[in-house]
Amino acid sequence: xxxxxxxxxxxxxxxxxxxxxxxxxxxxxxxxxxxxxxxxxxxxxxxxxxxxxxxxxxxxxxxxxxxxxxxxxxxxxxxxxxxxxxxxxxxxxxxxxxxxxxxxxxxxxxxxxxxxxxxxxxxxxxxxxxxxxxxxxxxxxxxxxxxxxxxxxxxxxxxxxxxxxxxxxxxxxxxxxxxxxxxxxxxxxxxxxxxxxxxxxxxxxxxxxxxxxxxxxxxxxxxxxxxxxxxxxxxxxxxxxxxxxxxxxxxxxxxxxxxxxxxxxxxxxxxxxxxxxxxxxxxxxxxxxxxxxxxxxxxxxxxxxxxxxxxxxxxxxxxxxxxxxxxxxxxxxxxxxxxxxxxxxxxxxxxxxxxxxxxxxxxxxxxxxxxxxxxxxxxxxxxxxxxxxxxxx
Amino acid sequence: xxxxxxxxxxxxxxxxxxxxxxxxxxxxxxxxxxxxxxxxxxxxxxxxxxxxxxxxxxxxxxxxxxxxxxxxxxxxxxxxxxxxxxxxxxxxxxxxxxxxxxxxxxxxxxxxxxxxxxxxxxxxxxxxxxxxxxxxxxxxxxxxxxxxxxxxxxxxxxxxxxxxxxxxxxxxxxxxxxxxxxxxxxxxxxxxxxxxxxxxxxxxxxxxxxxxxxxxxxxxxxxxxxxxxxxxxxxxxxxxxxxxxxxxxxxxxxxxxxxxxxxxxxxxxxxxxxxxxxxxxxxxxxxxxxxxxxxxxxxxxxxxxxxxxxxxxxxxxxxxxxxxxxxxxxxxxxxxxxxxxxxxxxxxxxxxxxxxxxxxxxxxxxxxxxxxxxxxxxxxxxxxxxxxxxxxx
Numbered sequence: 058x059x060x061x062x063x064x065x066x067x068x069x070x071x072x073x074x075x076x077x078x079x080x081x082x083x084x085x086x087x088x089x090x091x092x093x094x095x096x097x098x099x100x101x102x103x104x105x106x107x108x109x110x111x112x113x114x115x116x117x118x119x120x121x122x123x124x125x126x127x128x129x130x131x132x133x134x135x136x137x138x139x140x141x142x143x144x145x146x147x148x149x150x151x152x153x154x155x156x157x158x159x160x161x162x163x164x165x166x167x168x169x170x171x172x173x174x175x176x177x178x179x180x181x182x183x184x185x186x187x188x189x190x191x192x193x194x195x196x197x198x199x200x201x202x203x204x205x206x207x208x209x210x211x212x213x214x215x216x217x218x219x220x221x222x223x224x225x226x227x228x229x230x231x232x233x234x235x236x237x238x239x240x241x242x243x244x245x246x247x248x249x250x251x252x253x254x255x256x257x258x259x260x261x262x263x264x265x266x267x268x269x270x271x272x273x274x275x276x277x278x279x280x281x282x283x284x285x286x287x288x289x290x291x292x293x294x295x296x297x298x299x300x301x302x303x304x305x306x307x308x309x310x311x312x313x314x315x316x317x318x319x320x321x322x323x324x325x326x327x328x329x330x331x332x333x334x335x336x337x338x339x340x341x342x343x344x345x346x347x348x349x350x351x352x353x354x355x356x357x358x359x360x361x362x363x364x365x366x367x368x369x370x371x372x373x374x375x376x377x378x379x380x381x382x383x384x385x386x387x388x389x390x391x392x393x394x395x396x397x398x399x400x401x402x403x404x405x406x407x408x409x410x411x412x413x414x415x416x417x418x419x420x421x422x423x424x425x426x427x428x429x430x431x432x433x434x435x436x437x438x439x440x441x442x443x444x445x446x447x448x449x450x
Numbered sequence: 451x452x453x454x455x456x457x458x459x460x461x462x463x464x465x466x467x468x469x470x471x472x473x474x475x476x477x478x479x480x481x482x483x484x485x486x487x488x489x490x491x492x493x494x495x496x497x498x499x500x501x502x503x504x505x506x507x508x509x510x511x512x513x514x515x516x517x518x519x520x521x522x523x524x525x526x527x528x529x530x531x532x533x534x535x536x537x538x539x540x541x542x543x544x545x546x547x548x549x550x551x552x553x554x555x556x557x558x559x560x561x562x563x564x565x566x567x568x569x570x571x572x573x574x575x576x577x578x579x580x581x582x583x584x585x586x587x588x589x590x591x592x593x594x595x596x597x598x599x600x601x602x603x604x605x606x607x608x609x610x611x612x613x614x615x616x617x618x619x620x621x622x623x624x625x626x627x628x629x630x631x632x633x634x635x636x637x638x639x640x641x642x643x644x645x646x647x648x649x650x651x652x653x654x655x656x657x658x659x660x661x662x663x664x665x666x667x668x669x670x671x672x673x674x675x676x677x678x679x680x681x682x683x684x685x686x687x688x689x690x691x692x693x694x695x696x697x698x699x700x701x702x703x704x705x706x707x708x709x710x711x712x713x714x715x716x717x718x719x720x721x722x723x724x725x726x727x728x729x730x731x732x733x734x735x736x737x738x739x740x741x742x743x744x745x746x747x748x749x750x751x752x753x754x755x756x757x758x759x760x761x762x763x764x765x766x767x768x769x770x771x772x773x774x775x776x777x778x779x780x781x782x783x784x785x786x787x788x789x790x791x792x793x794x795x796x797x798x799x800x801x802x803x804x805x806x807x808x809x810x811x812x813x814x815x816x817x818x819x820x821x822x823x824x825x826x827x828x829x830x831x832x833x834x835x836x837x838x839x840x841x842x843x
Contacts, residue, residue: 062489068482068692076476083469083661089461092776093762094769096455126519126663129681129691142564160681160690167680171535263692268476270519270663270694285678287560288522288553297553298522299461299656301663369486376487383485 058379061425063334065264065418066209066237066358067383071307072266072419078310079268082303090300091289100302107309114312115258115275116247123274123295124305128236128261130285131274132160132203134296135232135257136168138282139201143172149200150174152229154186155401156213157205161234162397165203174198183352184213184402191223199229206238206258210385210398210414211349212358214242221254230280232257240265240315241355246275256280262304266419267311271304318419328356331417334426335359341434348399348412357421362404362412365447366440371413374436380429383414451772454818456727458657458811459602459630459751460776464700465659465812471703472661475696483693484682493695500702507705508651508668509640516667516688517698521629521654523678524667525553525596527689528625528650529561531675532594536565542593543567545622547579548794549606550598554627555790558596567591576745577606577795584616592622599631599651603778603791603807604742605751607635614647623673625650633658633708634748639668649673655697659812660704664697711812721749724810727819728752734827741792741805755797755805758840759833764806767829773822776807 062070082103088096090104105119112119125131136151143149153165155177162177169175176194180186186204195202202224207214221231231254235244239260246252257280262271276282276295288297318324339345344364363371368384375382385396395409404412417426441447455463475496481489483497498512505512518524529544536542546558548570555570562568569587573579579597588595595617600607614624624647628637632653639645650673655664669675669688681690711717732738737757756764761777768775778789788802797805810819834840 060489064482064485064487064489067485067490068480070480071476073477083464084466087461087463088774089457089656092457092460092774093765094457094774094776096453096457096774097460126523126694127691129679130519132681133679158681163680163690261692263482268694268696269692270697286522286526287556288525288551297556298520299654299662301519301661303661304663372486381481381485381487381489383487 059428060379060381061429062381063415063417063421063429064381064383066414066416068263068269069266069418070420071268072311072314074314075267075307075311079303079307082306090302091291103302103306104300107305110309110313111273114244114316116245116250117275118278120293121275121278123276123292124300124308125272125274125296126270127263127272128234128259129160131259131261131272132158132234133164134274134282134285135259136161136164136201136203137285139230139232139257139280140168140173141200141283143168145172148172148174148198150176150196150198151201151203152176152178152191152194152199153203154178154180154205156180156184156186156208156398157203158209158234158236161203161205180401182403184208184211184349184398185352186215186220188216188219188223191220195227195229199227201230201232203232203234206233206235207242207355208398209237210396211360212237212354213349214238214353214355217255218251221252225254230256232259234259236261236264237355240319241357243319246277262308262311265308265311265315267308268304271301271308273308323419324356327417327419327421330421330423330426331357331359334415334429335361337430338433341430342437348402348404357417358414360412360414362408363437364408364411365444366411366437368411368413370440371436374440375433378432378436380432383416384412385414452821453772453774454822455774456808456810456814456822457774457776459807459809461656461662462659462811463813464661465704465707467707468660468700468704472696472700475699483695484684496695496699497693500698503702503706504666507637507709509638509643510668511671513686514668514671516669516685517693517701518665518667518689519663520656520665521551521627521652522553524652524654524665525551525627526557527667527675527678528652529554529557529594529596530678532623532625532650532673533561533566534593534676536561538565541565541567541591543569543589543591545569545571545584545587545592545595547571547573547597549573549577549579549601549791550596551602551627551629554596554598573794575796577601577604577742577791578745579608579613581609581612581616584613588620588622592620594623594625596625596627599626599628600635600748601791602630603789604753605630605747606742607631607746607748610648611644614645618647623649625652627652629654629657630748633712634750636712639670655701655704658701658704658708660701661697664694664701666701716812717749720810720812720814723814723816723819724750724752727808727822728754730823731826734823735830741795741797750810751807753805753807755801756830757801757804758837759804759830761804761806763833764829767833768826771825771829773825777805778807
């Protein structure tokens, strides 16, 4: 059976070049990058190169790159670090949105329990956060605005440049979780670039064809960030712990490859494959539609609802046919609650529970899309035959 | 030039079997372990196996193993998580020691700044924390006692079973940073075992021949721990973030290998190599001695002072001869302050600055020790010839 992986937003495989880049760092160049002897300094040089590669990818300074253990840690460090402590007399105010990943949303709730004021902005029916809503929510004590760049479930892209400018005009810091934007959208954080008002930006390695357990928090030079972890003086005192040299080397290489890929024709080709999948499914499956169709979306993602189908049943049925897809975020798998993102967009509970995310990777081929199109409509039809509500409709 | 690595307490290379164990998880079995499809479930099964391997190594339940990004995160999670919030009306009390790794010591200081009461216990001249000192320091509001199992700089082993029993008898939780004990000393955390009073125990992968960026916090079933990071429900809500599947697989394998190695004759052989190195250096270098010689020590470590020698100069001189050693903790490299551990043992600043850590790995050979013994005394003598104080003495 051919296996077709359409769940790249959950995680990506390593690229062979990324695997190759980290190969010397397991047995040969294995030193601790803080050691002053030659094995340590070899590791340090490799870290420096990776930091330069990441800085080049983000159009920022090497000193603005903080390597972390992943997206969750990056988001937590950004929110806790920028908010700082709150108390009853001087509570800080955090603004975030209803379409964040849980790494931001749950952290915001934890900050709320610790005394901060927290505002959760709504989105419109296409999943977009309106700049006017942010403008209206700002308060004198707003310390941080955190808004996801591209949503993991729908691919919907927020107007980050505009939102960040609004936050800055008000004197608040701006963070964006760009885990699902990296390698799909240009990220130019230079002082003259479109993202010049973004102060903090989170990346995850394993969504970018680099290893799980790696990530980056971009921290603009002007930002004072309280650390989340305490220990050694690694990462300029912003993130202690012996550096994960092979992982960071891999992430640097992955950033370099992502930059080159985005400048290539393959980037547009992937969006065409996504469009072919989306159009094919819509044409062959009645009572279906695209969630967030009216918004700009990342080129690899489509989130479709199939009325009268339980997403989890469809995920399992497709898995048996060799196709890996997802009902919402991987971190939510097995959860009985419908996606908070789709609910925020105004979908009914039933429709949210009947929605599937298809996310293509750079390795996805036209042949795989055609094969998927030959399988999925039939799988949906079979499940509907078992549905009492479908028969009535 | 032969390269001889005697800095295993800074970091270890991967064992070839560990590298082999994680090989399938980069390109083939690359799924997100939270995904319900087959690629995800394959990753989940690998995680489950690694968790069982680690539980077997620690003689604990699989559910008591929390995978982290390393020793620093484990120590931070243990201290913040067990202490919980403090305020002026109900401050918690933390007891730790002057011979901790910075991942505990700096975290304790951060807790102190956040309102907790913190006691730093002294050690004796051999680096051992006296049980009577702990007994005397306990207060009605002592929530946690955190004491390092084996010191990273000296190898000195604390009487952890006894110290933990004292903490428990008082109703306080007990944590130990066992990063340098794992794979060197038996760690039996079973409810009937000698470490039954240890509630929390930190391990780091890269000191155990597994990758950097991996670690474990053992959390005894009875312990309620507040999370440090917020996001998904991974690790039973104790540590969110997509699991680092290859790293965890490697760590599980490394734990299995460590258990087998400790039961083999090689374990005693390594201690003999260390003893040969130590005795050879003491015999051939005047005005030298072993720091912590009077205490039980891990079998791979010796920390020697060479009067009238700057440790950093000797580290560099030996590096030029192909020998990698360390002046104190790697995390402290380049720091101008002398080791806080050696100072706590009562060494003068000069002697602390003239002390070198030699830490052998499982891969160290007798030939390497003999080669090192042929090089080191001469290097010390040459440096002393440049020292005005040596010429006067």
